[in-house]
Amino acid sequence: MDIQQDVTIKSWDGTWTYHPRVKVTPESVEDIIEIVTDTVRFPTPVRPAGSMHSTARMNGDDQGGTMVDMKAMNRILHFTDDTVTVEAGVSYIQLAQALRERGLQPHVTTEIGNTTLAAMACAATKDSSFPGGFGQISSYVTAVRFVTPQGEIRELTEADNPKDLQIFRSSYGLFGIIFQVTLKVRPTTALSVRHYSLSLENFRKFFPVYKARGYAVMYYIFPYAKRVVVELRKDNPEAAPKSKYRWAYRNRFWRKYAPAVVIWIDKNIKNQKWHDRAQDAFFYLLRQAMVWFVRSERSWPHAQIINYPRNPGETKYLFSMWSFREGSFFDILEEYCDFCIAYEAHTGFRCNLPSVGYAICRDVEALFSYTWEGPGMSIDPASTGGPEWEEFLHAYNDFCAERGGTPLFNQTPFLTRDMVRRAFGTRLQQFAARRKEADPQGRFLDNYFREFLS
Known part of the structure; x- marks a missing residue:
């Protein structure tokens, strides 16, 4: 196995930097056993790592510890x-x-x-x-x-x-x-896909219809226009899958071209009024393109999956997710749009990519499921990053916590212990007790989770 000392590791997009004392790449289960049991060569905490695509800082402590890169075991x-x-x-x-x-x-x-x-x-x-x-x-x-x-x-x-x-x-x-x-x-199974551009009022009105007709519902939120583009997906077993190129163009657009366009606007249009108008015009064209172009009755389902580059540079797509109970979601969505507009008026910052959301059924298969108590719908602001984006996320976390939202440990940065406790309640206590029982010496426990579980 490959062993490196005192290295500097960045997350996929460069947002987070880690300084493990040891970075090790095992090639077999015997290597992993050696890493876990040898506390001298491989200091605590021992934290596994994959693509490091988490938007939260959760791949190890700031200094020290062992990062276990699992990508070599890929059969x-x-x-x-x-x-x-x-x-x-x-x-x-x-x-x-x-x-x-x-x-x-x-x-x-x-x-x-x-x-x-x-x-x-x-x-x-x-x-x-x-x-x-x-x-x-x-x-x-x-x-x-x-x-x-x-x-x-x-x-x-x-x-x-x-x-x-x-x-x-x-x-x-x-x-x-x-x-x-x-x-x-x-x-x-072939996938039928359609997009519709809707006002917030019509989204609220038609969502029960989409659900009753058996669609999987994803949506892009344009808070400054108070509109959404709804993506409806449904299995189409009557057709053989054929279409994939529309997804390829769409994936390339979200992976590279959309961030590139908004970065160009941010850099080159300094007048706030004209900056916002340029961004609004781009988002309008984006909504029309999704409605008219990204549609198929026989799409390959595999084609939706995007291969993001390891070092995307400026053209990165960052996000932060909170989920809300379905029954209260549409009121919260309207409040979210007002929150974004008011935040821009106060600070001058606006998210330069559309927010995203998903309709998710109740799920109790995982203890920290974000739809443990019932069906949920999420709001995921998105941006190309930067200090102002991070300040926005702190305010957004407060907004969501006040409305009973549920975060994700790995995809909601800047959480506090109070937010986590309010969201998960007794499940957090149950998990903390089981973790301490399984790992009393804290071999795998880093500062990120210690803060939440103490």
Whole structure:
């Protein structure tokens, strides 16, 4: 295994910088056991890392500790008719491509394809839910194999350890280092996709109709225009999947061109009035393009998954997610638009990319599910980053916490202990007790989670 001393590691977009005393890349489970049990060569805390695509600072302490880069363990091991078993470092886009060759697909085709399967198995992910399904990838994990804090190999399965697996799906590497994941899959089915541009009032009006007709609902929020573009997806088993190029153009646009355009506007148009008009005009064209261009009756579901570059430079797409109960969401959405407009009037800052949101069904498969108490809908502001964006997120966190929102540990930066306790309540206490029982010496516990769980 490759071992490096006193290195500097940045997250995928350069937002967060880490300085582990040791960075190690294991190639086998024996390597992981050696890392966990040798506390001298591999100092505490020991924290696993994949693509480092989390928007929160959760890949280790500021100084010291051991970062375990799992990307070298990236083999797809075996398939059945409805499952696939992979090593920890397999990326989601790598998995989707292998499944497509066999006429299979994941149950959730989340957009961020760089994330590794081990991270998805024990952390929060997001996508709109299909009827009877879940929006989180970890909810479809049926088994994990991992190395415990004591250096032992253990396996949890949905059949034999349902309660333990429920906790492990939200464990964020605090219970063990995963080296193998088994995930439910299903036969490939063509996807029908449509986009509609709506006012907030019409979105509120038509959402129950979309839900009743069995659509998975994603939406792009344009708070300064008080409009949304609704993305409706539905399985189309009557057609063979064919279309993929529209998704390829769309993915390239969100990965590169949309951030490039808004960065150009920010840099070159200094007059606030004309800056906002230019951005509004771009967003108007963007809404029309989505409605008229990104549509198909027989799309490949795998084509939605985006391969983000490891070092995107300025053209990065940052976000922060909170989920709200479906029953109160539309009032909160209107308040969110007013909040963004008022924040710009007060500070001069506006988010330079559309916000995003997902309709997610109730999910109790993972302990820290953001729809534990019932169906939810999210609001995810997005931006190309910068100090003003980070200041906005602090205000946005307060806005969401005051309205009973639920954050994601890995995709909601700048959380406070009070916000986390208000959101998760007794589930946080339950998790903290089980974590201390499993890892009494705190071998995997870093400062980020220590603050929340103490």
